[in-house]
Amino acid sequence: MKSAYLLLLAGFVTGLAGCSSTPAEQKAPASVAEQAVCCTDISQFSFVPLSPRTDLEVTIDNSTPAFNFSTGKSRFLAYALPVNGGQFTVTVMSMVRDNTLFASSVMLLNKDFKPVRVIPFSEFKYVPSTFLDGDIMTARFVVQRNYRDDPNNELYMVLLTTNNDLADTTQLIHPAKVYAEAQSLAVPDIDDPKAVHVQQGVMRVTFGDNGSQGALSRTTGALSDWLFGKEDVATGQAMATPANASAAPTANNAMAPRSVPMATTPVATPYAPSVPVSGATMLPETEQFYLQQIKAAVAERDIDKALRLVNEAERAGSQQARSTFVEAVKTLK
Amino acid sequence: MAKIKALPIAVAVSAALLSLSASAVEFHGYMRSGIGISDNGDQQGCQSKNYIGRLGNECQTYVEADFQQELFNRDGKTFKVETMIAYQSDQSNDWESTKDDDSEFAIRQANIQATGVLNFAPEATLWAGKRFYQRHDIHLTDFYYWDVSGAGAGIENINVGPGKLSLAWTRSDRDDAFVQPDVENGEAVNGNIFDIRYAGIPLWDGTTLEVGADYYMANLTDDQDDAGYPDDDGVLLTAEMTSNVMGGFNKFVLQYGTEGYAHALRYTGAGNWYGLENSGEDGKAFRIIDHGVVSFSKKVEVGYAAWYARYDRDDFDSAHDVYSLATRPAYKWSDFTRTYLEVGYFKADDDDWGETSQSKVTLAQAWSAGPSWWSRPEIRVYVSYIKGDDGLDHWARDGEDDAVNFGVQAEAWW
Numbered sequence: 001m002k003s004a005y006l007l008l009l010a011g012f013v014t015g016l017a018g019c020s021s022t023p024a025e026q027k028a029p030a031s032v033a034e035q036a037v038c039c040t041d042i043s044q045f046s047f048v049p050l051s052p053r054t055d056l057e058v059t060i061d062n063s064t065p066a067f068n069f070s071t072g073k074s075r076f077l078a079y080a081l082p083v084n085g086g087q088f089t090v091t092v093m094s095m096v097r098d099n100t101l102f103a104s105s106v107m108l109l110n111k112d113f114k115p116v117r118v119i120p121f122s123e124f125k126y127v128p129s130t131f132l133d134g135d136i137m138t139a140r141f142v143v144q145r146n147y148r149d150d151p152n153n154e155l156y157m158v159l160l161t162t163n164n165d166l167a168d169t170t171q172l173i174h175p176a177k178v179y180a181e182a183q184s185l186a187v188p189d190i191d192d193p194k195a196v197h198v199q200q201g202v203m204r205v206t207f208g209d210n211g212s213q214g215a216l217s218r219t220t221g222a223l224s225d226w227l228f229g230k231e232d233v234a235t236g237q238a239m240a241t242p243a244n245a246s247a248a249p250t251a252n253n254a255m256a257p258r259s260v261p262m263a264t265t266p267v268a269t270p271y272a273p274s275v276p277v278s279g280a281t282m283l284p285e286t287e288q289f290y291l292q293q294i295k296a297a298v299a300e301r302d303i304d305k306a307l308r309l310v311n312e313a314e315r316a317g318s319q320q321a322r323s324t325f326v327e328a329v330k331t332l333k
Numbered sequence: 334m335a336k337i338k339a340l341p342i343a344v345a346v347s348a349a350l351l352s353l354s355a356s357a358v359e360f361h362g363y364m365r366s367g368i369g370i371s372d373n374g375d376q377q378g379c380q381s382k383n384y385i386g387r388l389g390n391e392c393q394t395y396v397e398a399d400f401q402q403e404l405f406n407r408d409g410k411t412f413k414v415e416t417m418i419a420y421q422s423d424q425s426n427d428w429e430s431t432k433d434d435d436s437e438f439a440i441r442q443a444n445i446q447a448t449g450v451l452n453f454a455p456e457a458t459l460w461a462g463k464r465f466y467q468r469h470d471i472h473l474t475d476f477y478y479w480d481v482s483g484a485g486a487g488i489e490n491i492n493v494g495p496g497k498l499s500l501a502w503t504r505s506d507r508d509d510a511f512v513q514p515d516v517e518n519g520e521a522v523n524g525n526i527f528d529i530r531y532a533g534i535p536l537w538d539g540t541t542l543e544v545g546a547d548y549y550m551a552n553l554t555d556d557q558d559d560a561g562y563p564d565d566d567g568v569l570l571t572a573e574m575t576s577n578v579m580g581g582f583n584k585f586v587l588q589y590g591t592e593g594y595a596h597a598l599r600y601t602g603a604g605n606w607y608g609l610e611n612s613g614e615d616g617k618a619f620r621i622i623d624h625g626v627v628s629f630s631k632k633v634e635v636g637y638a639a640w641y642a643r644y645d646r647d648d649f650d651s652a653h654d655v656y657s658l659a660t661r662p663a664y665k666w667s668d669f670t671r672t673y674l675e676v677g678y679f680k681a682d683d684d685d686w687g688e689t690s691q692s693k694v695t696l697a698q699a700w701s702a703g704p705s706w707w708s709r710p711e712i713r714v715y716v717s718y719i720k721g722d723d724g725l726d727h728w729a730r731d732g733e734d735d736a737v738n739f740g741v742q743a744e745a746w747w
Contacts, residue, residue: 134668
């Protein structure tokens with residue numbers, strides 16, 4: 001799985017000119033290839049501002065702008081995330097329509113419009129048709145917000161698709177099988193339909209847990225996420241901030257299976273991946289700092305803050321944050 | 334900043350520590366409920382949906398609530414617990430309580446399923462308890478044609494050759510057939526079903542075969558035996574061929590039954606109901622079923638079912654038979670709205686037991702969660718015309734032999 005991430009990053013990272021990836025043109029409807037790109041740089045996108053109570057549904061079609069990302073020409077949606085407040089949860093859903101879907105990746109950008117994290121389509125989970133939605137692919141993640149002016153703060157979000165994903169399909173579950181599973185019936189031995197990945201679709205974006213922003217639900221939501229749903233939260237792949245970006249690493253280029261994007265427009269500056277989140281280690285001093293802060297927050301009974309500290313510390317590589325929190329809570333009277 | 338009392342937090346955290354390696358509770362279920370009236374006065378009349386179709390022909394609120402949780406998962410071994418209750422009422426008013434027999438509760442499932450615990454077949458599931466066991470049904474007529482569910486135990490899905498073998502022992506007493514108070518344990522006869530099935534036999538591209546056999550053994554007490562209770566055991570054989578057809582499937586089923594199973598095949602039995610009081614006359618029956626759900630186009634998807642059963646016994650002058658045809662095409666205006674037509678007909682010729690026939694035509698407009706014929710939840714507004722000959726009791730009210738039902742129904746499973 002790690003190599004898949006590296007391949008994807010290699011796609012984002014390579015900035016070399018070269019032949020176009022013909023599969024993108026064969027795969028996407030003719031209109032995307034003919035469609036003029038909107039801009040020469042990501043910073044020129046029209047980022048639609050979103051409120052903290054966002055729950056929107058957007059259709060990607062022939063009128064949606066396209067851009068030459070390093071992973072291929074793609075229609076995209078661009079949003080400016082709410083600036084106030086700390087981190088919050090975002091759920092992105094791609095709805096299957098007529099057995100087609102927009103296989104979206106989520107790119108998070110910092111204040112300088114540089115990509116700092118990518119959540120690839122491979123992290124989206126399949127949810128069969130339920131409650132007035134058709135089949136959907138969904139990903140949930142937490143927008144990172146640390147100290148003010150942290151170059152890693154995620155302030156913008158771009159939904160796009162890649163050439164690799166356009167060449168792929170998603171296996172759905174046949175509704176007759178969903179019925180049989182739900183009803184404890186013998187599951188019929190029949191083929192599952194496949195959704196083709198295309199350059200149009202319907203996307204839905206919601207903030208918070210089920211869009212609810214009340215203080216109590218935010219807190220209990222965070223707690224219940226932590227107790228039951230943490231595995232469902234995508235982490236994506238961190239990218240270097242401008243402070244420590246280096247030239248595109250040759251090793252990754254060697255691994256890239258596809259050649260490179262279209263030469264017609266210069267692509268965004270290449271970025272090297274930083275140490276992946278999962279492999280991070282923390283300095284003992286900062287770890288102690290976090291543990292102290294967590295204990296202090298629990299002592300004040302500010303569980304909301306304590307949980308945020310735990311999440312932050314874990315992302316930075318802390319091994320003890322969670323158990324410290326648990327111990328601190330146990331000693332609460 | 335939100336602050337929370339310490340005690341609930343401590344409790345929640347302890348719970349989290351205990352359940353670190355377990356998954357969350359899965360909540361599954363089924364529900365239907367609605368409202369309807371009949372042109373003959375009173376609530377809508379509903380009849381014989383197994384024979385003529387269920388759309389616009391269901392008169393109750395029925396709910397199943399199923400909770401499952403994997404309690405253990407380590408080293409490739411899992412243990413899952415499942416419990417389900419069902420409850421129903423005739424939805425006639427708000428307060429429908431068991432106190433006045435206005436509603437019923439039923440225990441449907443309570444079992445544990447374990448995988449990876451059998452050394453000779455780590456892929457198989459070992460289970461025990463009350464369970465819905467590998468049921469085969471036709472959805473549009475709510476007809477379960479192969480179903481031995483009940484309390485039991487078994488080992489299912491053992492890899493043998495290209496397919497999977499499953500063995501089960503379930504219990505299905507007849508506690509309604511005999512009322513002889515002077516016989517100790519006079520009312521219920523213990524019935525045991527031994528079920529063996531082999532599924533996934535590849536036939537040709539896109540088609541597989543499943544075969545199975547059920548043996549019903551009545552387990553009489555000495556008192557019951559002395560009182561002359563019938564105890565002829567019977568056999569039910571089933572073969573089902575499943576094919577991928579037009580984005581959906583078709584199933585062709587052949588069944589053969591003896592003794593109490595022969596009676597069951599004529600009367601929409603499935604294996605867990607055994608006609609013990611009808612045994613002893615060397616009864617034999619076969620049933621042929623063909624049903625499926627297929628897409629003709631993006632806008633048209635059709636469910637259909639046809640079956641025929643023939644039942645003969647030494648004490649019959651001539652064989653009894655029945656056939657049923659039902660179909661439910663859907664025309665999809667959009668991903669969430671569709672119009673259904675459901676048409677059903679059956680005719681039974683049971684010799685000197687009588688002849689009956691009935692037909693139904695239903696038109697419904699539905700709003701549902703998705704574009705598939707199977708998409709639920711769904712709300713429908715319907716009108717049904719049901720007609721039967723006088724072989725049927727005054728189901729239609731006022732001695733009429735037909736009824737027009739009008740109503741709205743909600744159905745969901747998850």
